[in-house]
Amino acid sequence: MFRAAVRLSVSGVRSITRTQPGCQALLASRGYSHGKQETDEEFDARWVTYFNKSDIDAWELRKGMNTLIGYDLVPEPKIVEAALKACRRLNDLASAIRILEAVKDKAGPHKDIYPYLIQELKPTLEELGISTPEELGIDKV
């Protein structure tokens, strides 16, 4: 279902959710690069490691999030979870809520991605006490 929802772009194809957990990810199809392509799992792991840095500072959080949102994909729940935990270490609730808004915006017309993301993030949201934009009433104008 989500595979069909991902659109091809020159920056490569990354599917965020796979209906079969064990299947190999679609490899990026850049025309110019002949080196080894990064798999989806490697991409996710790299970003989770980035946000899991225990002494991450505010600049690194901002830089990471802005870069991640610049990619043509919706981040996996585990990446968003790591980012939210980084917000907690930085005592920044506003950024945590902003991150949730941003990933919802990234999903664009695919309305089923964000509820899935929230469903996966529920334990983290409850543990950290982060309210979703819907709970705060800022999902509508």
Add this chain to the structure above:
Amino acid sequence: MLRLTAGRVGSLVARRATVALTTSSARMASHGHEVSEAVDMSKPMYWDRREIPLPDKRYKDILTPADKSLKEKEKGPWGQLSNEEKLALYRFSFCQTYPEMNQSSSEWKTVVAGVLYCIGLTGLVIIWQTAYVSPPAPRTFDAEWQAKQVKRMLDMRVSPIEGFAAQWDYEKGQWK
């Protein structure tokens, strides 16, 4: 009709960077009080942009003591904050939410109205011009001259096969 107030022009020009609530921006002291605050682009700026969820700086620079105490409370468990407090913390850091940022405006109606208005005005000017400014038409435009011209063309059989004279019935003396 074109409601381009100074504020609208200002927002069209400086759409990219919302001037955050700050006292540190430079003021052009020599120009008096009519000039708007110049944005100091050498410092981190705040934007509301979809692709930059976390801008370089917080929106609200100046925090009242009440705000500061809320910021202290933010260091504790977030579950203890009420929804209003969470919203207040969000609004310290950000000016517009994503839905507010993304909302469409009715500006296009003003633009279309303005364009049609200008076209209409131009039409009126042209009508006035033809009445008062243009010289009289040449005599070759008179109905009588045109009739003589058509007769001459038919007499010389202009395009007799498929064109002009071919449409004229020479026996009956009328158009086919």
